[in-house]
Amino acid sequence: MDALTIHEAAETSGWTPRMLRYIERIGLIEPARSGSGYRMYGPGELQRLRTLRELLAEHDLGLGDVAFALRMRQDGAMQGDVDAWLEAEPRRPETVTAEDWLRWEQEKHARILEAVNANPKMETTA
Amino acid sequence: MDALTIHEAAETSGWTPRMLRYIERIGLIEPARSGSGYRMYGPGELQRLRTLRELLAEHDLGLGDVAFALRMRQDGAMQGDVDAWLEAEPRRPETVTAEDWLRWEQEKHARILEAVNANPKMETTA
C-alpha cells in the first residue's frame, strides 16, 4: 500500500488538503479513488505535486495558468486558433499558408534543441 | 494616412478606447505612436482587434488567457517547463530524455498537419 490519503499527501507535498481538492477540480492532478471514494495519492502524484509547486514558484504562475495550458493542449482547435492569432503578429507576410506554418513549426525545433542543449535539466526523474 | 486614432479604432473594431489601452498594457496589441504619443492603429491592428474578439468568443477565453499564451511563447524556458510538467502525466516512461521529447514534438507535427487539413481556415487574410 504505497498510496497516501489526502492529509498525508498534503503534508508531504506542501499543499493543504483544500488545495489538493482544488487542484483536482481544475483538472491538474486527479488521484485514483478507493472503493469508498477516498482519494489515493501514489508516488507519481506526489512527485507531480512537488514539481507543480516548483513550476509555479519558478515562473510566478498561478494554478489557473497551468490549467489553461492544459486546456490548450487538450483542445487542439483552441490551440490552433490561439497560436494562429499570436503568430499573425510578429511575422508579416500577407498570407500565412499551412506550409508556412509548418515550416515555422519546424524551425521551432531548432530553437527547442538549442534550449535543450543549453539547459540540460530535461530529466523528469520520476 | 491610413492610421486611426484610438476612438476611431474602437468604433470600427467593437472595443472601447479603454479596452484598447488595456489590451496594449497586457502586451497583446501595441500600436505605433505618433510623434506626440498618440496611438495609431493601422489596418493590421484593426484586423487583429477583430479576430481577437472572435477568438475570445469562440473559445470562451479571457484576455488574460491570451496574454498568458503570449508569455509562454516569448519565454521559452517557461514554455519548456510547463510543457514538461503537463507531459509528465499522460505518458509514463520512467525518464524523459531530450531525444524522447524531440520525438514527441515531432509527432506533434503529424497531429498539427491533420488539424490543418481537417480545418483549412489557415489563412490570416491580413
Place this chain on the structure above:
DNA sequence: GAAACCTTGACACACCTTTGGTAAGGTTTG
C-alpha cells in the same frame, strides 16, 4: 484660441479565482 481630440493616472465597481473554514454525513481502525 477654442473645440475636440489625445495622453497618463486614479478611484471604483462587479465579477471571478483562490483559499480557508465549517457542517452533515460515510469509512476505517484500534
Place this chain on the structure above:
DNA sequence: CAAACCTTACCAAAGGTGTGTCAAGGTTTC
C-alpha cells in the same frame, strides 16, 4: 463503538480582472 479519518457542499474573505469614469494636462485643427 468511538476516534480520526474521509467525502461533498456550502459561506466567506482576500486578491485579481475587466471595465467605466473622471481629472489634469498636451495636441490638432479650424
